[in-house]
Structure formats: structure tokens, C-alpha cells
Amino acid sequence: MPVSRRDFIRQVVTVGPITMAFWMEKDLLWAKECGMPLASAECTLPTPKPPVRFIPNEPKVVTRYSALELAAPSRATQLKQLRDGVCLLRDLPPTDVLSWTKLIAQHCIHCAPSNTDNIHYNWQFLPWHRGLLYFVERAMRKLGKMDDMRLAYWDWDNKSSRTLPTIYAPKDQPLYWANRNLTGPRWPLSDAAVNVQPLLALPNFDIFGGTAKQRTPVPATFSGPHANVHNAFSPGDMADLQYSPRDPVFYAHHGNIDRLWSSWVAAGHKNPDFGTAKVYFYDENRVWSYVLFNDLRDEAKLGYNYSSLMKPTVKLSSLSNRPIVEKNGQLEVPPTKESLLPKFLVLQNVHLEKQAANAVDFGVFFTQPPVGTATANDKANGFLGTVNRVLSSGHDHHADPLSAVLEVDNKLDQVKGPLKLYVAPLDPTGKTTAAAAPLSAEAFSLISE
Numbered sequence: 001m002p003v004s005r006r007d008f009i010r011q012v013v014t015v016g017p018i019t020m021a022f023w024m025e026k027d028l029l030w031a032k033e034c035g036m037p038l039a040s041a042e043c044t045l046p047t048p049k050p051p052v053r054f055i056p057n058e059p060k061v062v063t064r065y066s067a068l069e070l071a072a073p074s075r076a077t078q079l080k081q082l083r084d085g086v087c088l089l090r091d092l093p094p095t096d097v098l099s100w101t102k103l104i105a106q107h108c109i110h111c112a113p114s115n116t117d118n119i120h121y122n123w124q125f126l127p128w129h130r131g132l133l134y135f136v137e138r139a140m141r142k143l144g145k146m147d148d149m150r151l152a153y154w155d156w157d158n159k160s161s162r163t164l165p166t167i168y169a170p171k172d173q174p175l176y177w178a179n180r181n182l183t184g185p186r187w188p189l190s191d192a193a194v195n196v197q198p199l200l201a202l203p204n205f206d207i208f209g210g211t212a213k214q215r216t217p218v219p220a221t222f223s224g225p226h227a228n229v230h231n232a233f234s235p236g237d238m239a240d241l242q243y244s245p246r247d248p249v250f251y252a253h254h255g256n257i258d259r260l261w262s263s264w265v266a267a268g269h270k271n272p273d274f275g276t277a278k279v280y281f282y283d284e285n286r287v288w289s290y291v292l293f294n295d296l297r298d299e300a301k302l303g304y305n306y307s308s309l310m311k312p313t314v315k316l317s318s319l320s321n322r323p324i325v326e327k328n329g330q331l332e333v334p335p336t337k338e339s340l341l342p343k344f345l346v347l348q349n350v351h352l353e354k355q356a357a358n359a360v361d362f363g364v365f366f367t368q369p370p371v372g373t374a375t376a377n378d379k380a381n382g383f384l385g386t387v388n389r390v391l392s393s394g395h396d397h398h399a400d401p402l403s404a405v406l407e408v409d410n411k412l413d414q415v416k417g418p419l420k421l422y423v424a425p426l427d428p429t430g431k432t433t434a435a436a437a438p439l440s441a442e443a444f445s446l447i448s449e
């Protein structure tokens, strides 16, 4: 089946009392409905054969463009390839392991409450989603016979991209998704919600992307922009962690999380040796395959690069990392030279199990705020930033703990001795909804300039 057909369709137009009919050239593909997932098959996969090792070694590197760039008339070809690719997968029968339904299932089974090896809370988080995007791209490339097709990324770090990218919005095309809330209080995304600077400054992969062991610590890249963009769509599929890949914009969101990883490496940080750790996917020939994380570290081998990368605004070499020690339940901030100003506060594995199960955002404070304190403008007394989670089907079965890095520039300058931290749940507008409790985490540090 050709993926696109120029065709002539009959248009009927009524102007006042006169009705005219004429034939118009139109691209029929985008006017048709693309297939929808089959709910009953969204969390089940067939029992696979033993996996075969897949070693990515693409013959050429093609650029992934931002959704904003793809909206330019000069990128019409790339945009059409993306739309065709999405429609091709959405149109496969739900039993096909390459179908949209089974992509949702791939994600869902790794996120199900019964799965103790969740892909979001250890070092699988970045490589697993990178692998997903790569195999989706390969399937689309093969089905559409379009070898230069690459996925898009949603550059929400860019001030001009703080609402749903326009190419995803129109109804009569494959990037549209009905179950999206675009009018909630988190739109447009705020600077603070999508601030990548604290993450880019993290010196170790352990905190940035996690370790082999579950929640040791939870990767900081899960909180912050990653969670906030998911939650902006609440209530909608994107805000449901397990089923978020129903919405085509999921792939653009994770394109930007993947670009954050690429940017972190380009900024001078090092990926670890992942050893024998691997991810499993069906390749474009429907062969159950595994790829070593180590083989996913270099995007060039995966055949793509990004049209631009995120850049740290501070010179990373000027930053130093100072652990804060806990003594008798008190945080002791080590004395500093006058010039050493705290820029980022790193919170490793903040415990949230005593917090309201339906809350997703938690404010961190160094004074105890009264209930109803507004944090949205960032000016609230003692407010340092937020820790964020994503609910799965409305509940928090992966509640605790979470890591986060907060930009505390100019807020902690005065704190030299003991530091008391509090945490309180926030409503979607950023107001505290309960009394703040003393914050407990497994490690604290300051990144200073």
C-alpha cells in the first residue's frame, strides 16, 4: 500500500444561495483516521523466542529535528515522513508486535505494578527509552521504505516550544490524539518546570541516570522536566505513566529526554560502563532482539544526531560538588570560602511515602510554609524547587523515593550552618495543600560555583 496518494476529492461549497461542487487535489492519507490501539492488548506481549543480539551499526547519520523545525515549510518532507511512519504503525493489526498497541504494551509491561524491575527507577531509564525510539524509527523506516526518516524531538527547553507542538495539534493527521488535556493549569510550561540546567550540571551518571540496582538512587532525570511534561497533560494519556505511549507526542517528549542525555555527554560528562546490561525489543523484522546498553551510548552508531543540543549556562569546570552531612537529624552545610555560592541542591532519594498518594508535585522549602503557600512565581519564602513524580492509572504504585536537583541560586547563599529542609505536596497550580513535613532523603549535596 502506498503510504501517501495524491488524489482528487470532491468538495462541496455553499456560498449564499449558490452551491458549487468542484474537484480538489488533496493528500488523502492525512485526512483519514489512523488506527487506534486495542485496549485489551495494551499490556500483553506474546511469549518471545530466545533473544538475538542486535548490534547497531547504521551506515549513515541523519538528523533528528525538533517539532518546531519540522513545522517550517522547508522541512515538509521530513514532517510527512514522520506522519506516514506514525500512521503505518497505528494501522498495523493490534496483534502485530510492531503495532502501536504492542509499543504501548512494551512500555506497559515494564511499568506494571507487578514488575519489580521498572524501567523508570534505575539506569534502564535512559537506555530503554533510547532503544524504544531507535527500534520505532527502524520499523517506520522499513515499513515506509524511507531510510532517511527520523523521529522528532519536542524542544520544550526552548521558550518558543512551551505548548503542544503545532504539528501534533490538527485533527485530521496521524500525530493527533484525542485524550490530551491542553488547557490545564500547567500550560504553558514554565521556565522552572522544564529547567534542564540543574540536570546538565550533575557530575555523575549515578544521580543523572541511576545505577544497576533499583532506586539506588532513582535517576534525577525522571523528576523535573520529564515528569512535568507528562503531568501537564493531566488528565490525559500522557499523564498516565504506564499508558503514555498511546499519545504520539510521547515519542517527541522522550526524544528530548534522549537529547538531554546526549547533551549531558556533550557537555563533558561520562557515561559508565554498563557491562552486560541490555534492553529487549522486536526489531523491524519482528525478531526478538537485545542490545547492550554499551551499544546504545553512541547515537552515531544508531544513525542519528540532534539538530541542536542543550547547553549548560555555567562553565561546568567551575562547579564543585560538596556533600552535605546529616548529624543527629540535622543537615550540616560545610563552611565555604566566601566565593563558593551554592547553585544547585542535589537530593538523592527523597522519601515521599507519607505524602498524599494522588499528589505529583512536592515543594522543597528551607522554612516551614503554611498550607496554601503559592510557589508558582518562585518567590515564596523559603521555596527551593520541586520534586515530581508521574502517576500510573491514577495511583502512585511507584511512590518512593525520588531524586531531584534544584536550582537554588541566590536562595541558599546565607545558609552556612545547619539547614532544615521541608517538603509539602503542591496542587497543579503550585500551592501547598498540606502542612510541610521535615524532608528525609538518602543523600544531599550542593553544587557550587
Ligand code: C2O
Pocket: 107, 120, 129, 226, 230, 241, 244, 254
Ligand atoms: Cu517510560 Cu516518560 O515514560
